[in-house]
Amino acid sequence: MVTGMVSPDLNSANKHFSPKQFRADFPALNSESVYLDSAATALKPKAMIDATMQYYTHNTATAERSLHHDAVKVTEAIKQARQNVADLIAIKNSSEIIWTKGATESINLIAQSYARPLLKPDDEIIVSELEHHSNLLPWLIVAQQTGAKIIKWSSNVDELTSLLSSRTKIVAITQMSNVTGFCPDLFAISQLVHQYNAILVVDGAQGIVHQPINVEALNIDFYAFSAHKLYGPTGLGILYGKKALLEQMTVWQGGGKMLKKASFTEFVVADLPYKFEAGTPNIAGIIGFNATLQWLKNWPLTQLEQYTDQLSQYAKTQLTQLANIKFYSVDNSPIISFNINQIHHNDIAILLSEQQIAIRTGEICAQPLMNKLGCHGVIRISLMPYNNQNDIDKFITALKNAMNVLI
Numbered sequence: 001m002v003t004g005m006v007s008p009d010l011n012s013a014n015k016h017f018s019p020k021q022f023r024a025d026f027p028a029l030n031s032e033s034v035y036l037d038s039a040a041t042a043l044k045p046k047a048m049i050d051a052t053m054q055y056y057t058h059n060t061a062t063a064e065r066s067l068h069h070d071a072v073k074v075t076e077a078i079k080q081a082r083q084n085v086a087d088l089i090a091i092k093n094s095s096e097i098i099w100t101k102g103a104t105e106s107i108n109l110i111a112q113s114y115a116r117p118l119l120k121p122d123d124e125i126i127v128s129e130l131e132h133h134s135n136l137l138p139w140l141i142v143a144q145q146t147g148a149k150i151i152k153w154s155s156n157v158d159e160l161t162s163l164l165s166s167r168t169k170i171v172a173i174t175q176m177s178n179v180t181g182f183c184p185d186l187f188a189i190s191q192l193v194h195q196y197n198a199i200l201v202v203d204g205a206q207g208i209v210h211q212p213i214n215v216e217a218l219n220i221d222f223y224a225f226s227a228h229k230l231y232g233p234t235g236l237g238i239l240y241g242k243k244a245l246l247e248q249m250t251v252w253q254g255g256g257k258m259l260k261k262a263s264f265t266e267f268v269v270a271d272l273p274y275k276f277e278a279g280t281p282n283i284a285g286i287i288g289f290n291a292t293l294q295w296l297k298n299w300p301l302t303q304l305e306q307y308t309d310q311l312s313q314y315a316k317t318q319l320t321q322l323a324n325i326k327f328y329s330v331d332n333s334p335i336i337s338f339n340i341n342q343i344h345h346n347d348i349a350i351l352l353s354e355q356q357i358a359i360r361t362g363e364i365c366a367q368p369l370m371n372k373l374g375c376h377g378v379i380r381i382s383l384m385p386y387n388n389q390n391d392i393d394k395f396i397t398a399l400k401n402a403m404n405v406l407i
């Protein structure tokens with residue numbers, strides 16, 4: 001992690017991390033099964049579940065519209081949630097935070113509302129080879145619509161220097177690969193990209209979970225992530241965009257609340273952030289995510305990260321002792337991807353599932369990266385601070401059992 005890029009208030013030294021207490025906040029962990037698929041979606045803390053239940057049981061109301069008591073409270077909670085997201089990624093102006101339905105929708109919004117009107121034939125979008133389909137397909141689609149070109153980039157900073165030119169309009173990169181766990185040097189990348197007056201789009205879907213980020217200090221133009229990977233609800237995403245860019249962008253979808261005035265011949269768009277939030281938002285999701293973020297403030301994020309690193313080292317050491325194993329992920333990453341020679345990854349997933357171990361296998365939404373790695377899929381375990389050594393031990397035992405059946 002680049003020093004100084006972390007939001008300081010999130011890392012105050014007086015917070016204490018007890019792995020046992022942290023784990024106890026997750027009702028789903030009160031069973032024998034082992035969850036090692038958090039990079040697909042994280043388990044949810046009780047605080048989030050309770051807040052969602054409270055909204056649906058006692059305080060159901062719309063947001064930003066009606067003026068009755070519960071509706072006003074809901075509007076206030078959404079405002080607070082937006083501020084909590086802004087604090088999380090170290091943004092001063094919370095109106096630069098847009099609610100979407102996920103990282104995928106956030107990136108599609110950038111592609112269609114920012115890039116599509118801007119791009120001309122032969123303009124270039126540099127996309128790293130590490131990307132999840134969500135940070136590739138929106139660019140391929142807009143390239144087809146405009147005649148712009150997609151330029152493949154290894155994610156290496158030196159190589160970027162040779163790819164950037166006056167034709168480059170956008171550079172798209174992940175904060176953390178969902179396959180290899182690699183975290184590119186966003187600071188160096190951002191500096192280079194801005195020398196060419198291009199804009200930097202960062203997919204934070206995996207990175208935000210493990211690395212506090214200071215989006216303003218890194219000078220990131222657009223930043224996208226999903227609540228559900230950060231202990232939050234499904235169906236809710238975040239798009240951060242610099243105010244000047246969001247203001248110049250065309251609207252994304254039309255509907256209630258994205259306008260100031262409308263007639264049968266014209267309309268005037270609302271101010272940020274409402275301009276991009278047509279229709280009733282995911283109110284329960286935002287309230288649940290607000291509770292998640294409030295809960296997360298109790299924990300020292302750097303200690304959570306250190307703990308997960310240690311757990312990853314432990315898992316890797318155990319895995320290394322198995323025969324014929326090939327790793328694709330970087331060391332000390334919460335994401336560990338590998339294959340076992342002669343065994344199909346999906347056979348492992350099925351045999352582990354029978355032993356109550358949840359993992360992910362396959363192309364994991366990164367086909368181009370699979371081609372580069374020379375495989376058709378991987379076995380991926382992903383770790384969170386609610387996991388422990390016992391989870392790893394059970395996984396290793398189950399994996400050995402599976403290998404005994406398959407070899």
Ligand code: PMP
Pocket residue numbers: 039040101102103104105132134135174176177178203205206226365
């Ligand atoms: N980017 C990365 C790196 C991801 O891992 C994922 C989810 N697997 C996404 C984007 C897309 O997130 P969502 O499906 O929640 O929109």
